[in-house]
Amino acid sequence: xxxxxxxxxxxxxxxxxxxxxxxxxxxxxxxxxxxxxxxxxxxxxxxxxxxxxxxxxxxxxxxxxxxxxxxxxxxxxxxxxxxxxxxxxxxxxxxxxxxxxxxxxxxxxxxxxxxxxxxxxxxxxxxxxxxxxxxxxxxxxxxxxxxxxxxxxxxxxxxxxxxxxxxxxxxxxxxxxxxxxxxxxxxxxxxxxxxxxxxxxxxxxxxxxxxxxxxxxxxxxxxxxxxxxxxxxxxxxxxxxxxxxxxxxxxxxxxxxxxxxxxxxxxxxxxxxxxxxx
Amino acid sequence: xxxxxxxxxxxxxxxxxxxxxxxxxxxxxxxxxxxxxxxxxxxxxxxxxxxxxxxxx
Numbered sequence: 001x002x003x004x005x006x007x008x009x010x011x012x013x014x015x016x017x018x019x020x021x022x023x024x025x026x027x028x029x030x031x032x033x034x035x036x037x038x039x040x041x042x043x044x045x046x047x048x049x050x051x052x053x054x055x056x057x058x059x060x061x062x063x064x065x066x067x068x069x070x071x072x073x074x075x076x077x078x079x080x081x082x083x084x085x086x087x088x089x090x091x092x093x094x095x096x097x098x099x100x101x102x103x104x105x106x107x108x109x110x111x112x113x114x115x116x117x118x119x120x121x122x123x124x125x126x127x128x129x130x131x132x133x134x135x136x137x138x139x140x141x142x143x144x145x146x147x148x149x150x151x152x153x154x155x156x157x158x159x160x161x162x163x164x165x166x167x168x169x170x171x172x173x174x175x176x177x178x179x180x181x182x183x184x185x186x187x188x189x190x191x192x193x194x195x196x197x198x199x200x201x202x203x204x205x206x207x208x209x210x211x212x213x214x215x216x217x218x219x220x221x222x223x224x225x226x227x228x229x230x231x232x233x234x235x236x237x238x239x240x241x242x243x244x245x246x247x248x249x250x251x252x253x254x255x256x257x258x259x260x261x262x263x264x265x266x267x268x269x270x271x272x273x274x275x276x277x278x
Numbered sequence: 279x280x281x282x283x284x285x286x287x288x289x290x291x292x293x294x295x296x297x298x299x300x301x302x303x304x305x306x307x308x309x310x311x312x313x314x315x316x317x318x319x320x321x322x323x324x325x326x327x328x329x330x331x332x333x334x335x
Contacts, residue, residue, distance in 0.1 A: 008300060009300055010300050010301075010302065011298040011299070011300040011301040011302075011313075012302075015298075015300075016298075019298075030298065032298070032299040032300050032315075034299075034300070035299055035314060035315055054333045054334070055330060055332050055333055056332040056333070056334065057332050084334075129332070130334060131333065131334020131335050132333075132334055132335070134329075134334070231335060248334075248335035249335070250334075250335050251335050252335055
């Protein structure tokens, strides 16, 4: 029987659903990463590993450990590392010809203000790495851009790279679509009157239809960053249509399951086990 | 259903039989607690440290 590992740090509803589905298809080895010692090159004898750590550094390193054991990992350490960096993701999406919001990188407060002026206010300032809308700021005028940028400079490290994006006048919602092994089986609208629509920040989930154009975009976005199981965030621009914001390599899906009824964890488990059988 | 102790208020906390290390439990006293395995391999509770800087999807 196939032996799979689930690498995790926080056991959320998503992980519990995955555990149930994986146990129906394989022998499951649960690895709670924060309380484990992972030896590079010597593992517990698993054929495949599903990476589910919420901590980015836990995720990349534990996926790397599983790869050193010869396990087939979903997602790979490399794709998790690439997708976590918004600038790298943007570069890969651009190279694949995928439409994204206009984005600029600036390396000082003054150049951040210049970039915002060029993009047209308001603009969105995001940390290079970050999730759930954390530390994302909507700046309506140059003084706000200056204030946020100055705070970022003070934080230092990666925050000193200013990632500035045009504000897309989306219709009070964005789209989170799941991609599993080259297919997009389900998507939701995240509806909110607030400009941050993440359900982790209070956005309401409603089922969304995955049309051919959206599916193509979602699948190609994941392929561009090497992600096999991903959650792709998409906004709808009134003139340009779909624009891809980012690809999430350890996606949450409980709200997608709840409102669409699609058994996302079952599809992920099936995909993982099928990779071993190949 | 195992009964553990809240490390904040000392009150009883019931966790599911199939509770996993890394699971979060909200207690009546307002504390958010994390299930973990102590050095003896027993389930125990500690205060959840909160969302860290590198947490996300």
